[in-house]
Amino acid sequence: MDECDIHDYVKASLSLEFESRQQYLDELRQQLDVLNDPTMHIRSDELIEQAREWYRIGHTIKGTAPILGLGRMGRVAALLAECWEWSYETRSLAGNELQGLFQDCYLASRPLLHELELEYEINCKELLLEQKQAPLKEALPSQLLGSRLLVVDDDRVLRSFLARKLRLEGYYVDVASNVEAAIKLLKENDYQLITLDLMMHPQSGYEIFEVLKEDPMIKWLPMLVLSGRNDMKDIVQCFRMGADDFVTKPFRYEELSARIQRMLLRHMEFALLAFNDPLTGIHNRRYFDLQLQVEVNRAQRYNESLTLVVIDIDFFKEVNDRHGHPAGDLVLQKFAHLLQSCLRKTDILARVGGEEFGVIMPGITDLEAEKTMNRILQRVRSEPIAKHDSFDHFITFSAGIASRSTSKSVQNWFQVADYALYKAKRTGRNRVVRTSSGMAQRNLSGLEPQAEEPRTILIADDDRMLRMMIADQFRKEPYKLLEAKDGETAYRILVEQQPDICILDCIMPGMSGFEVLERLRTEGTRAAKTQIMLLSGRSSDEDVHRGLVLGADAYMFKPFSLIDVEMKVNKMLSAVRKTGKIQL
Template sequence: MRQTTPEERIRREEKLMKEGRKKYIGELRKQLAQLSELSVIQEADMNLDIALKLYRLVHTLKGSAPMFGFIRIGAIAEKLVRRWEWAQDLELLVIQDNLIKNEFQTSLAGSTDLMQQLSMEIDIYEQELDLDEQQEQMSKRAPMMALGSRLLVIDDDDVLRSYLVRRFKLEGYGVDEARDVPEAKKLLREFTYDLILLDLMMHPQSGYELFEFVKEDPTLKWISLVVLSGRDHIHDKVRCFYLGADDFITKPFQYEELSARVYSLLKRTKDFEQMAFRDPLTGVYNRRYFDHQVKVELQRIERYPSPMSLVFIDIDRFKSINDTYGHHIGDLVLQGLAHLLQNHLRATDVLARFGGEEFVIIFPGMSGPQTLKVVESILEHARCGPVAQNEGQAFHITFSAGICEWSNGMTVEEWIKNSDDAMYTAKQNGRNGALLYSQGMSAAETTGTVTVKERKKTILIADDDRILRSILVSKLQHLPVSFVEAVDGEEAYLILKSQQVDLCILDGLMPRLDGFEMLERMKEESNKPEEVRILMLSGRSREEDLTRGLQLGVDTYMHKPFSMVELEVKVKQLLELG
């Protein structure tokens, strides 16, 4: 007979515990019903026997609930036990009925809130068990319901606030909580929220104190605000809506209704944002949103001084992509670059399409040199692989970027212009690079002092032999160069047209378009950049191939198999690496 492994035993115990918890929830419901029934007893019927029944019920809860993992229920039951312990102490004594009734009424008054908490906890535990049973379904549903949103719950009722926080978290929302206005203000300054749930009647400051703070702050005024109130006065409702509330819900309320209202508000807000502030092609923010947000960020650093930088990005040789392959390919490239940028930014960074092939990024809290490092890292990712593919064809790009750090006294127009000027200078310096703006730099300059590392030179290895490409990269990677690879002539042609390449190591024989045919096409279209050096590799040693290659602009020719030492010498000579 096979012995049970420790893992199997643990899984079996977990299954038994899960089944036991589910059954016990049913028992808890029955016990809660009994407690509720006993707690509404008439004063004339209050006696020691009833008190003992209540005591024994809560004592049972105190002992059994934690055994099934219901720790919070056990803690509440322990408080109830202390309320009714007197019944156990007096059981063997002869006590006057008046004394018992007084004790009974006192204990009952102190148990009302605890029994309400008990009911809430059972609700939450029951939902948690249901979610455990449907974990796969909920893992798909929660992100849809939550919409990736973050909520702030502000209420001085600790029990209700804790209940709402846990319920919303179960639905996949990010949730923070505050018990008063000062704590809420602190959180609103530190974090970004999509919706605020605000209790109107709080002490010592009411929820009204927060309206002005939220609705007059340009960084907060667009946050959806739902008011929760224990008063159903029309005056409160009208005042709140005039002050900017998006919804008003009177306590007590059903959680399901509140959840539906919150979801509807968030979805509508995101739909409006998508239409008004998003670029329909790339999905990033548009120029309208950027113009608004740049002012918001500047107002923020006026109150809380910190560095901030702006980046202006322009795709290199984008026009040739549209002219050669059509605007549908250009659109794919724009989408691909937007996706690449978004994947390497923080949640607090603001990326927008400025127009055409231009993008801008606001980097709050980052100096110019820090931002430069981030942009250079993103550019390196762009160099390493295609940003788009269509029908099996890969499309590679690079971009030029200008960075300007905000300084006091600078207007928004000057800030944008300085970033644009630095980008233009990067274009003039050879493209495929990022420059930090320096005083006196202008769009007319092609040289000047720039605080940026010298751009690495780029080698394109165009060969259908994957192993050979890998060997070449391995042998040359110690040089101060970056690599781009192409598996055929078509891909190499596109790369040479769309980004800056300093040296192309080109195989003479490749599928789709061989090395000679690629050079002939570029010569016919006058598209071969003058700065590109060509090192042709070939397995054939015919004289006519050598002559043809030289006529097409090949700088040097090597026959396979070749010496890696000789290849490195030629690469250094062609790139003037010394």
């Protein structure tokens, strides 16, 4: 942002502040007129509702006025809201008691209302005379320009003020005045952050948390909660339900802006670590699996075509064996870059295994995808993919393509694409094969050798991050992965689903790994095929002996290498179960 841009920004920001204050004062005039209504204190049949109206107006002014620079008005409104807060208590009041309490609060509120009237008049005059220069604002970091935010607040003035200020900084901003409208927007658009007013009417902001938690498309969105109540119970509950930050009204806009920037930058850093492959720089399997469901939902909503491509570099092992892993890494990097440059911006590319890549192609048919992949294959054949130690590396690849079928699950769809890749490799590699769901299903069902039922691995550990890392280590193989965060859940899965392998932590909530083994042995409910590897943070011969006596097949101490875990599990899966214990 150059000097000219900064001055334009300051001018627009200053104009917006004046305009927002004028809009707010117009809104305030209407609220004060409601409180000055001479019939308000005599409608005895509606005393509770009248009291709540006083509280709602005081509460709204208290939260919004200071944000627009009207600090004294906010403090007076806070006293007004405090006076009528009893109207939201659950205890019931008798007629005479209610009427007396209302009359006392009404009399106590008259001086406060008079102060608000005076503040209103003073601020109207100051607004006409105010000519101060606003301080220069810092430019928005370039990586945040164009980020899309959703502002959810039932206060029209504050909602408009925040949206317009944020747009001036370079964000795209949508607004919603209630929970229902917010949920609709969340399902229609991609957002990078939400600001949420907690105290809305008729539904509270808590409703949004439930939607975020259940929807894989939006569960990772950063959320900043705004509230007019500095209540510790609200703060704790919001953080437990998934909020990333909590700001109490009134607040200074500069602070809110800084918090939003920091949240967005940290979320970008997290996404880079969690969803990107460090070698190639493209997305990883975790991101690919999440986005696959997102794109399926989108295609179903808009009735659009969606095509999946699975790509495998032919004879890649020979590159590593002949020229070493640095050469193999370079080939993977260059191939990923070539794919990215040949695909559309809307296509989603990920490294889903060692030398295997996946592409989600929205809005095109499998025939169009086949033409694209054949063009890329022709280019790969015609020139070296990389040069290492003066040696030109030529490669080819095999690809399987499948279009989305509304009658099939995401897992089945991936199997269909995987079958097409299998067919490409069986028929000579160096080719692209497109197959229909029906054809693949018939072949998988018996016309060609059927793939083995995927082995099932249960990962039982109360450390969520460790479960996720171990699961990622096995996603490149066709395993069915199950997870348990406590001993009771692990025991139930072992009995009901009988996995092939269980990676079982010794220390877990409810039941320890040792107690799970003991219960399985005592009740005789362990499946004959299930092999169990215990994990322990203690390097103790006594623990090892206890685990093996109780029926464990292998033992591993933390910290460990994920590659070692994979090797030992694969060895357990390939071993024929014997009466003795497998020594790994």
